[in-house]
Amino acid sequence: MDWCKECGFEYDLSEARKAGQAIVGGVVEFAAILRARDVEVTTRPQPGTWSPLEYGCHLRDVLLVQRERVLLARRVVRPPFSPMGREERADHDGYAEQDPDDVARQLTDAAQMFAHVLSRLGREEWDRSVMYHYPQRAERSLQWVAVHTVHEVRHHLLDLRRQLV
Numbered sequence: 001m002d003w004c005k006e007c008g009f010e011y012d013l014s015e016a017r018k019a020g021q022a023i024v025g026g027v028v029e030f031a032a033i034l035r036a037r038d039v040e041v042t043t044r045p046q047p048g049t050w051s052p053l054e055y056g057c058h059l060r061d062v063l064l065v066q067r068e069r070v071l072l073a074r075r076v077v078r079p080p081f082s083p084m085g086r087e088e089r090a091d092h093d094g095y096a097e098q099d100p101d102d103v104a105r106q107l108t109d110a111a112q113m114f115a116h117v118l119s120r121l122g123r124e125e126w127d128r129s130v131m132y133h134y135p136q137r138a139e140r141s142l143q144w145v146a147v148h149t150v151h152e153v154r155h156h157l158l159d160l161r162r163q164l165v
């Protein structure tokens with residue numbers, strides 16, 4: 001995947017070092033939507049589409065999982081990542097029942113925590129490789145992991161904006 005056909009995001013690995021900043025910036029908008037009192041954040045637009053609250057919980061978990069993955073990649077050579085269990089988590093963690101203000105705060109913290117771990121990568125660490133499972137199983141650098149996580153933020157912001165119109 002060099003670019004996303006749905007949201008138009010391009011995978012430019014030269015942007016990896018700015019990923020933390022981009023993620024924190026994107027999450028500011030995301031959290032503001034969850035805190036807005038004029039938006040119904042707990043309602044699904046259709047039965048099969050997550051509500052803004054559920055997307056917020058998902059993105060928080062993505063950022064926490066990616067943080068652990070980057071930390072693992074610093075101490076293990078080419079670690080395999082197992083899928084995060086996107087759909088299962090929505091049920092196991094009760095995404096729909098969580099408090100939007102709590103999730104907005106947790107999302108903001110998760111973005112800062114992930115950005116901090118990225119900020120501590122040196123020149124050689126950015127090239128460390130991992131076995132990533134999505135969109136297909138492939139060896140990827142931490143640069144790719146960081147850029148892919150920016151895509152997660154941007155893509156889910158689009159999911160949210162679609163619900164606001």
Ligand SMILES: [Zn+2]
Pocket residue numbers: 004005006007008009151154155
């Ligand atoms: Zn996308």
